[in-house]
Amino acid sequence: MRILVIEDERRLANVIKKGLSEDGFAVDLAFDGQEGQYLACEEPYDLIVLDLMLPKIDGVTICKNLRLKNLKTPILILTAKTTVEEKIKGLDSGADDYMIKPFSFLELRSRIHALIRRSKENPSPVLKIADLTVDPLKHSVSRNKRFVKLTPKEFAILEFLLRHKNEVVSRTMILEHVWDYNFDGLSNVVDVFMVTLRKKIDHKAKVKLIHTLHGIGYKISAGG
Numbered sequence: 001m002r003i004l005v006i007e008d009e010r011r012l013a014n015v016i017k018k019g020l021s022e023d024g025f026a027v028d029l030a031f032d033g034q035e036g037q038y039l040a041c042e043e044p045y046d047l048i049v050l051d052l053m054l055p056k057i058d059g060v061t062i063c064k065n066l067r068l069k070n071l072k073t074p075i076l077i078l079t080a081k082t083t084v085e086e087k088i089k090g091l092d093s094g095a096d097d098y099m100i101k102p103f104s105f106l107e108l109r110s111r112i113h114a115l116i117r118r119s120k121e122n123p124s125p126v127l128k129i130a131d132l133t134v135d136p137l138k139h140s141v142s143r144n145k146r147f148v149k150l151t152p153k154e155f156a157i158l159e160f161l162l163r164h165k166n167e168v169v170s171r172t173m174i175l176e177h178v179w180d181y182n183f184d185g186l187s188n189v190v191d192v193f194m195v196t197l198r199k200k201i202d203h204k205a206k207v208k209l210i211h212t213l214h215g216i217g218y219k220i221s222a223g224g
Contacts, residue, residue: 001024001025001026001046001047001116001156001159001160001163001177001178002025002026002027002028002043002044002045002046002176002177002178002180003020003025003026003027003028003045003046003047003048003049003112004027004028004029004030004036004039004040004043004045004047004048004049005017005020005027005028005029005030005048005049006030006033006035006036006040006048006049006050006051006054006059006062007029007030007031007049007051007054007078008031008032008051008053008054008055009051010031012101013029013031014029015105016049016105016108017029019105019108019109020109020112021152022152023109023139024136024139024152024153024155024156024159025112025156026156026177026178026179026180026183027180028043028045028180028181028182032054032055032056032057033054033055033056033057033058033059033061033062034056034057035056036048036050036054036057036062037057037062037065037066039181040062040066040071040073041066041069041071043176043181044173044176044177045073046073046074046116046119046177047073047074047075047076047112047115047116047119048066048073048074048075048076049076049078049108049112050062050063050075050076050077050078050095051077051078051079052077052079052081052086052090053079053080053081059077059079059090060089060090060093061093063075063077063090063093063094063095064093064094066094067093067094072119073119074096074097074115074116074118074119075094075095075096075097076095076096076097076098076099076108076111076112076115077090077091077095077097077098077099078099078101078103078108079098079099079100079101080100080101081100082100096115096118097111097115099111109137110137113125113136113137120163125137127159127162127163127165128162129162129165129209129220129221129222130207130209130222131143131144131145131205131207132162132201132209134155134158134159134162136159139155141155141158141201143201143205144205148200148201149200150197150200153178153193154193154196154197154200156177156178157174157178157190157193157194157197158197158201158220160173160174160177160178161210161218161219161220162220164220165220165221166219166220166221166223167219168213168216168217168218168219169217169218169219170216170217171190171191171217171218173217174190174217174218175189175190194210194212194218197210198210207222209221209222
């Protein structure tokens, strides 16, 4: 999953990025409203964390502009403004949730997961297909009740596949949602990770879940 954090306080922005990256998210940072609005419009994000008091373009204006462009990406406002009026103003501009600084990172993490679940129309925090179970909050994976140990990137790819189960996802889609804006790696990096992921998930299993559609992409499905 890929997140955009629009926050002009660089130290806080980097703390949020570090925490979310450790949780398996790909995170891009923008330190002013103009850059943030541009990235939000041009790149595919699963969620936007947005400060209200930003240089160049304020957070409320960004919210309104993104919704006017029919961008449905969940927006979580993170701000020092504490009045009920400010909260209402932020939510009325098109935001989906609102948190006050200072905040608990665990709460931020939980709210992000909840907003993404809601946007993907999957109310359960646990993702399942056949005998495979993935819990994004606990970062746990099991197949046929057997624990499967994955690297953060393998976990992020598997979560992305499960949020699009029975759908074909291209290599470009995986790159855009699992790696951040600054990624400049090898073109076959997705294929390399998919090989190791398939070994861990489908090894010795009677039903193969991860399928390659040559020249198109990948799909996770119990039916082939």
